[in-house]
Amino acid sequence: MARPLLACGVSEQVEVRSGTVLAARREDVAFDTADGLTLVGELAVPVDREPVATLVTLHPLPTHGGFMDSHVLRKAANRLPALADLAVLRFNTRGTSSPRGASEGEYDGGVAERYDVAAAVAFATGRGLPHPWLVGWSFGTELALKYGLAEDVEGAILLSPPLHRTSESELARWHGSGRPLVALVPELDDFLRPAEARERFAVVPEAELIAVDGAKHLWVGEPQVRRALDEIVRVVNPAASPLPTTVPAALVVD
Template sequence: MTEPEPIEIRAGAELPANREEVQLHTADGLTLVGELATPLDRPPVATLVTLHPLPTAGGFMDSHILRKAAARLPALADLAVLRFNTRGTSSPRGTSDGSFGEGIAEREDVAAAMAFVAQRGLPNPWLVGWSFGTELALKYGLEHDIAGAVLLSPPLHRTTEAELQRWNGSPVPLVALIPELDDYLRPDAAAERFAVLPRIRRIDVEGGRHLWVGESQTRRVLDEIVAAVNPAASPLPTTWPVPAEQARSSG
């Protein structure tokens, strides 16, 4: 049987995966809507618990990097990807109960996501926060049994120096992608703010912007996530189906 001709993976690609609409339940009585994507024919090696950008500025579970992570990484990197709307946030999936909590009440949302991961037995959970989501990861991540955290475009608006320093006492790896042209925190300022956290792996991305728009920036972000979480699958293929020789070398 002739194998299908590989196609280039571009913005709208949704590769094969199990996709399940899920609900998360917070300790303060809210129901949050979300989606879990897992590899089609094998168990995941790790789990991405994604935390979206600021909902009052248009952030939600379908913010494009998170949507593309769910569309690509179960197939390309054997990762489970959990996306959900924090309280009061709407997307085509639906609207989560409650109202925006300024990053304070959302502590319960992070806890609900981690409880779901534990209930499902999903392995090696990594928090992947983007913008506002990085604040939630930094503030509340160490309250849970996480394997690591990846920060995309951290603004550090709500995170205190004491909350940053707390990560020095943990062996959990922490990776931050800092866009060169960020709207809020550029590499020089990030170096100063993160100076209290010398163990962080800070990656300054030349030409990067806060919203990581464009396929080249998307690929860079997803490659860095996979390099941290499942390095055996890095670098990611750029075509689908994956050529047999590349699949063998990363499998």
């Protein structure tokens, strides 16, 4: 069955480009952590229907430029509510700033950030958003792996997992958990490449490890972004995969 937003009767098609922003309901949000901090973010949902699943995104390392607007996460929010019927929650972890604003507190190396993960998931479930998945990128994958099993999430999708902060025992806890774990490992990653990733993830034999040819840690270039978003959608809402590369012009808002 055709998805309503794409079957809108508009004949002119335009290419989805790097800067394309598609129609969604977007809302600035804030929520509090258990240790008393307020974090800021944005929620994007489909315009005219309920989402079928939810991405709770966890950004790269804030001490190296990571924040809620890191480009793959921003493009997920720009596109996936319209193209895949997904809700996308982005937020700044403690001590992180973006044009949306600054989250309170200070970066804690992935320790106190456990409260940030919990608060984001609680916000999503409190809003009644369905089937939350953690989507982490780089540092965000460490937060997903270390703390995701304590939360009410369907599973986790990892972009460029470095496995710097995640211990073998923390990773092994995912084995037998019943939570899907999908890792996208760039062929040319700066920190963890596919061969080593296969060894490290062997403690979770049911994990799906995807080696992405030609990709780098930062997923630079539109083809690599499309691949990352396609893989996310394939896992979370297979009915919407593969994502289209053109859309009706009426869907484009910027």
